[in-house]
Amino acid sequence: MTGWGTCGTRRWAPSGTGWNISTGTPQPSTPKSAQSRDDTTRTELRFAERVFGALQVLTACSMAFAHGSNDVGNATGPFAAVVSIATASDKLAAFTDKTPVPLWVLVIGGVGISVGLATYGWRVMQTIGTKITDLTPTRGFAAEFAASTTIVVASRLGLPVSPTHTIVGGVMGGGFARGLASLNPKVLRDIAIAWLIEIPAAALFTMVIFYTREG
Secondary structure, eight states: OOSOEEETTEEEOOTTEEEETTTTEEEEOOOHHHHHHHHHHHHHHHHHHHHHHHHHHHHHHHHHHHHIIIIIHHHHHHHHHHHHHHHOSSTTTTOOSSOOOOHHHHHHHHHHHHHHHHHTHHHHHHIIIIISSOOOHHHHHHHHHHHHHHHHHHHHTTOOOOHHHHHHHHHHHHHHTTOGGGSOHHHHHHHHHHHHHHHHHHHHHHHHHHHHHHO
């Protein structure tokens, strides 16, 4: 029988539909095969996220290694040059293309980056990890792997890049893959402003210190 109606208190619905008890009207029902496929897909996605959640520990370690190899080098390089000139008997001869970096300078750099991470690092991690776009283990793995690889290659080539800028670019790439609407424009605007301000601000502060010291 087609159509639907009542027979006494018994109601029936056409083939391919179910019954909505709350409204008393028929509604289309999801075929079991499609429902099964959806359940399977969700299960597989959850499994993939768990796997990449574990793998993300490795990419986080690689990112920490890359960060140390570049950022600590950026900081200890000028410091080592100053130490070399200050301790040299012949000041002019100390100006060479290659400056030896004492072990204690590297130790100071390692301690400094660790203390910075333990104090104010959580603010940067919060911004990158939660405010730019929604990150899942798979997206976080992709961003960290891409950023750490880029930084390590740059370190090997002697290029002083910014690990923070690089990982922000990786996170933005994960957001772009999902569409521009998935990115937070306000946070990206603030990051861009900070990037534009930091170089002239550091240069100006260095000039003030230099002339104060000379004066």
